[in-house]
Amino acid sequence: MKRPSGWSLIKIYTLLIYVWMFTPIVAVVLLSFNPQQFGSFPMEGFSFRWYVKLAGNATILGAFKNSLVLGSLTAVMATAIGIPAAMAFVRYDFRGKETLNTLLLSPIMIPEVVLGVALLIFIRWLQQPKSFALLLIGHVVLTLPYVLLVVQARLVGIKREYEEAAQTLGASPFQTFWSVTFPLLAPAIFAGMLFSFTISFDDVTATLFWATAQNQTVPVKIFGMLRNSISPEINALGAVMILLTVSLPLAAGYVSRRFARGSG
Amino acid sequence: MLAPSLSAVFFLLVIPVCFVVVYSFWLRSPYGGDIPAFQFGNYAKFFDDFFYPSLLIRTIRVALETVALCLVMGYIPAYFFYRTESRFKPFLMILIMLPFWISFIIRTLSWINILGDSGLINHVLMKIGLIDSPFQMLYNEAAVLMGLLQYLLPFMILNIYVSLDGIDKSLTEAAKSLGCTEWQAFKEVTLPLSLPGVSAGCLLVFVLTCGTYLPPMILGGPGNDMIANLIFKRIVGTLDWPFGSALSTILLGLLGVIVYTYNRYLGINQIFKSLQ
Numbered sequence: 001m002k003r004p005s006g007w008s009l010i011k012i013y014t015l016l017i018y019v020w021m022f023t024p025i026v027a028v029v030l031l032s033f034n035p036q037q038f039g040s041f042p043m044e045g046f047s048f049r050w051y052v053k054l055a056g057n058a059t060i061l062g063a064f065k066n067s068l069v070l071g072s073l074t075a076v077m078a079t080a081i082g083i084p085a086a087m088a089f090v091r092y093d094f095r096g097k098e099t100l101n102t103l104l105l106s107p108i109m110i111p112e113v114v115l116g117v118a119l120l121i122f123i124r125w126l127q128q129p130k131s132f133a134l135l136l137i138g139h140v141v142l143t144l145p146y147v148l149l150v151v152q153a154r155l156v157g158i159k160r161e162y163e164e165a166a167q168t169l170g171a172s173p174f175q176t177f178w179s180v181t182f183p184l185l186a187p188a189i190f191a192g193m194l195f196s197f198t199i200s201f202d203d204v205t206a207t208l209f210w211a212t213a214q215n216q217t218v219p220v221k222i223f224g225m226l227r228n229s230i231s232p233e234i235n236a237l238g239a240v241m242i243l244l245t246v247s248l249p250l251a252a253g254y255v256s257r258r259f260a261r262g263s264g
Numbered sequence: 265m266l267a268p269s270l271s272a273v274f275f276l277l278v279i280p281v282c283f284v285v286v287y288s289f290w291l292r293s294p295y296g297g298d299i300p301a302f303q304f305g306n307y308a309k310f311f312d313d314f315f316y317p318s319l320l321i322r323t324i325r326v327a328l329e330t331v332a333l334c335l336v337m338g339y340i341p342a343y344f345f346y347r348t349e350s351r352f353k354p355f356l357m358i359l360i361m362l363p364f365w366i367s368f369i370i371r372t373l374s375w376i377n378i379l380g381d382s383g384l385i386n387h388v389l390m391k392i393g394l395i396d397s398p399f400q401m402l403y404n405e406a407a408v409l410m411g412l413l414q415y416l417l418p419f420m421i422l423n424i425y426v427s428l429d430g431i432d433k434s435l436t437e438a439a440k441s442l443g444c445t446e447w448q449a450f451k452e453v454t455l456p457l458s459l460p461g462v463s464a465g466c467l468l469v470f471v472l473t474c475g476t477y478l479p480p481m482i483l484g485g486p487g488n489d490m491i492a493n494l495i496f497k498r499i500v501g502t503l504d505w506p507f508g509s510a511l512s513t514i515l516l517g518l519l520g521v522i523v524y525t526y527n528r529y530l531g532i533n534q535i536f537k538s539l540q
Contacts, residue, residue: 018341085266109523111519121509138276198365203367209500222367
């Protein structure tokens with residue numbers, strides 16, 4: 001097809017948007033290697049000084065551990081309750097289906113600050129202290145809609161005939177799910193888990209309401225460190241988080257492509 | 265099969281949100297432990313002092329500015345993705361999605377490295393001798409908008425792209441073979457057909473802007489607080505739960521009306537489509 005007129009302008013505009021979007025992120029990574037005290041330009045060499053300092057900081061390591069555990073548990077729980085719901089929506093017809101689907105996706109459209117306040121007031125009313133469990137249930141609610149969306153999109157693409165064939169050949173509903181649907185769904189489950197892990201790992205808006213000094217996540221820790229302006233240590237911590245949350249989906253994409261090719 | 269998800273959303277979202285509404289009628293006691301009541305004092309307090317409504321108005325204004333800028337910045341890249349035949353397209357698409365995977369707080373604070381007194385822009389300007397002392401770029405509304413835009417632009421681009429991608433390219437060809445110029449074909453065919461994505465993107469960006477407090481807190485000055493900042497300060501800072509609840513209810517009500525109206529006339533499912 002012929003290039004639309006002004007195509008080079010469109011290309012340049014798009015390129016500029018990319019530059020605008022990524023300059024700050026690249027700056028964080030670059031400055032994290034700057035040995036200078038104030039973590040600002042110009043770069044005066046290249047060192048791992050701030051990373052070494054991070055690795056020696058017990059509260060930051062603790063926050064990392066919290067974030068990893070929280071993210072993993074959130075991923076498992078959100079996927080475990082999300083898959084059956086996604087199956088129900090895609091495979092069955094029932095009254096009020098649209099309404100229920102909208103209800104389950106509604107956390108996306110509710111301002112996160114209100115979500116944070118709501119759950120906090122609720123457990124206060126139940127006279128429970130802020131705890132790790134609060135973070136976990138909060139994160140499950142936050143990530144559930146995304147799991148549903150990802151898994152539903154994938155389920156729509158799996159032909160029902162496969163399941164029907166298995167059942168015609170005598171498989172029980174559970175056998176059908178376990179040996180037919182589940183393997184076909186595995187990439188979606190994986191994607192859903194990854195998605196919820198990352199959302200949980202990165203979340204700060206609602207988490208700031210729920211976290212305590214004992215239950216800090218990395219973004220909450222960064223928020224606390226920001227009080228005394230930006231330091232090279234924050235850049236280093238940011239760079240570690242960027243590396244972690246960006247490499248995960250890229251690696252997953254690579255693995256799933258290999259997987260798809262391997263299985264034909 | 266639906267039971268686990270439904271009960272999770274019901275007990276952890278629906279009931280807590282209802283509870284916020286109930287709590288907004290309670291009385292604050294100075295000794296901790298708020299008093300259950302049914303009175304409108306918290307709402308009266310909101311409308312008594314123009315300071316509070318002005319925050320709400322500012323929130324709406326900033327959200328509209330963000331929506332407009334996202335549109336201006338986002339439509340052309342989305343159109344680029346739609347039309348490009350580059351073999352790097354998948355790579356470029358992944359790249360535009362990458363910010364989704366980077367923590368909001370890092371993306372927000374990253375602007376300090378660019379706009380700050382010793383940030384990239386001031387450094388370059390001073391190096392080439394254009395200015396002698398740093399030019400103050402942080403702690404104003406423009407800086408807040410930078411943070412908001414970087415957070416929300418991918419949502420807008422994706423929404424528009426999903427809509428554009430569903431347009432049959434032969435329609436544009438047909439228009440052109442009937443004598444339309446390139447620009448006319450775009451204006452008469454492509455643009456109207458992409459409007460569902462545009463409006464979905466606008467709604468999503470508007471709602472997400474109204475619910476956030478980080479960019480004003482980190483990049484803004486004292487005069488840039490939005491309604492979410494006030495909620496955060498009242499709940500986490502001064503522990504004024506009833507008033508914080510009233511503020512949350514007002515925000516929720518405003519967005520609820522907007523989302524409801526949108527859903528009524530345009531249907532909300534377009535938004536969810538793009539997030540897949």
